[in-house]
Amino acid sequence: MSASHGASHDALWTIGELAERAGVTVKSVRFYSDGGLLPEAARSGGGHRRYAPEALERLRLIRSLRALDLPLPEVRRVLEAGDAADRVLEDAVAGRLRAVGDELRALRWREAALRLVRECPPAELAGRLRLIGALDTPPSTAPLARFWRAWLPARMPAPAAAAFLDVAVPQPPDEPEPAQVLAFARLHAMTTAPCPVGRQPQPEVHRVTGADGAARLYAGLAEAYEIAGPQVRRAREPHPGEALDAYVAAYASAYGGRDTRQFRRLLAARLAAEPRLTRYWELTAVVRTAPGSAPEPTPGHADDWLRAALERDNAGRGA
Incomplete structure (x- = not known):
């Protein structure tokens, strides 16, 4: 004026x-x-x-x-908000807090990666640099999710697939240790490597039962894994019981059969022939375990325990 x-x-x-x-x-x-x-x-x-x-x-x-490192467009919004300036400022600060949190996570990941390289034996340095160099900072879980979507039945109901992915895809820790960085980098390498046959091997049960049967299977397996979890944590020897019954029932429901002695023998044979992802679950346990804590059992650990329990049950009954 x-x-x-x-x-x-x-x-x-x-x-x-x-x-x-x-x-x-x-x-x-x-x-x-x-x-x-x-x-x-x-x-x-x-x-x-x-x-x-x-x-x-x-x-x-x-x-x-x-x-506060607010960008100029946000500063302008606050200045021009009039009576709503307090609310606009609150929103701008909340957004900046989220951005700073992301930056801090990236820095912590980079710090752990640098420590991993510093502590690396000379003979392994080149390989570790390749593994780390393939990751974003912090890393994305998208390649792991794509791997599992290729593994799961194509028409599996979205809620069931999402529930499985929540369990199967480990989130990068906010404050990782070098061992967790290495484990996640190896998971990334494993899930992005070309499949020799051009596609991920599918378990037989997916082909036989279809999407609906597979959804019932994974819902039942989740229950069996939860029941088996305390046994796995306490390092109990695999044995028949409630967890195994829930495990077999999940497969029986998927196949449209009943839990009989003959079914248990056939199931053990089928499971023995299916592709395994033991290494994936071992690495997942490392990523998810906080330093100094006992590792939480993954679905892979629970599945191994339950398969062994099934073999023991069959053997004990003269199968």
């Missing part, structure tokens, strides 16, 4: 005076003015900028928002 509509020219400050009062450079004041964040009150006869005293508080607010 012109001086005739507000303060007189005598009450206005030059750009240098405003910069001095605010403790910033003239270049900064000019930058915010040119960007429309700091309006001028008037121009002198020679075309020089003049600012009203209230520009000082506005400039201080801009500096505070920038000190």
